[in-house]
Amino acid sequence: MFTSPLMLSLFMGVSAPSQMCPPPEDVEGRCIELTVGALAEMHEVQLSPGLVTTFVFDSDVRPDGMTLEDSGRFEVAELGKHTLALMPVENPRSEKPGALTVCFADDAAPACVSFRLLMHPVMAERQVRVLRHPRSASSLEAELRRTHEENDRLHAELARLNAGRDAPLGLAGMLVSGVADERGMSCVPGDTVQPLGSVLITAEFSTCRTSKRAIVRVRVRNNSETPWTAHGAKLVGPKGEAWRGSVWPEEPIPPSTLVDLFIEARVEDVRTEGPFVLKLWEANGSRTVRLGRVAFPVLGTGTAF
Known part of the structure; x- marks a missing residue:
């Protein structure tokens, strides 16, 4: 309805966990790789009243796996096995950003993906493709812990070097x-x-x-x-x-x-x-x-x- 049958058939055929996003010029819309580093990240997506944005997932989505903040702001919010179509109403009550979370049907990590929905008067991202790279929960937690520790160390070192500087x-x-x-x-x-x-x-x-x-x-x-x-x-x-x-x-x-x-x-x-x-x-x-x-x-x- 919102995406050509050819593009949908191509997207539905993508099931390998190692699938990578193609170059931007070779794919319609936007592509997000959901990896270990993106577990706690909210991916920002721009929507516009009256325009449909279609999310395409390469992993099965739970039938009850969508949480949409202030769902009354959307005229269309249709969740399928691999797709989600969103269209804000023509005259939204609020223009503040909203939140969307979609969870997957299996037990692998990351279990869900979150989006921050930004409203623009005339421009919208019409298609967002999400490719998931599953990892075991224990492996994911260990790598995230190491990454946070290294980031904290580097930030503390940078603050020490910059202390007392005017530039x-x-x-x-x-x-x-x-x-x-x-x-x-x-x-x-x-x-x-x-x-x-x-x-x-x-x-x-x-x-x-x-x-x-x-x-x-x-x-x-x-x-x-x-x-x-x-x-x-x-x-x-x-x-x-x-x-x-x-x-x-x-x-x-x-x-x-x-x-x-x-x-x-x-x-x-x-x-x-x-x-x-x-x-x-x-x-x-x-x-x-x-x-x-x-x-x-x-x-x-x-x-x-």
Whole structure:
């Protein structure tokens, strides 16, 4: 009804746990690989009133496995064995983000996948394909524990290095201190379109690249009634690949205040242009900020740093 029979037949035939997302140009819509690192992650999906977004899963979904927050905001919410169709009503009572959880029929991990549903007046992701890589629960828990311990160690070390500094380390520090500016490296301006209901309102942003580093400079205004403090950042690519980054400054942003945030991540592939989604979160993780359509300049093979 909402997806061509050919595409549905192709998607339904995908059952191997090792299936990977194809290149973006070879698949209709968006593809998410649900792996060990995505167990607690909420995948953000953009919806729009009157437009259908179809989720396609490569694993069987439990018949009672859908939890949809404020389901009255949706004119269509049809769950099948491998698919879910969602369409927000034309005049929603609220434009705030919603939550969706879908759980699978078997006992493997990850048992469920969660989505944060962002409303946009005119644009929607029409198709979201979810490929699941099952792992045993004990293996998953052990790897997650090691990852959290390493992240905590690195964050503590970065905080120690930055203590007492007026500028961050790395290329972001060169930009903040004025030793370099965006005219001296490969940089491009960004598109400030963003979903409604965001904690931070983006006034402008730009991205810079070297062969080993990616930098995002984003000017934001705190749109909430309480201070917001950046604690961590992550760039998520079109295939679900992710790079964690450092954020400066790690100081509270008062309500209605404009601040320049600098996010720097180490990336290895000189050909990686995106588009990416930039995710910023607070220490307690309760208020996450998402900036989509983040693209980086195309670098030549001769770029050395």
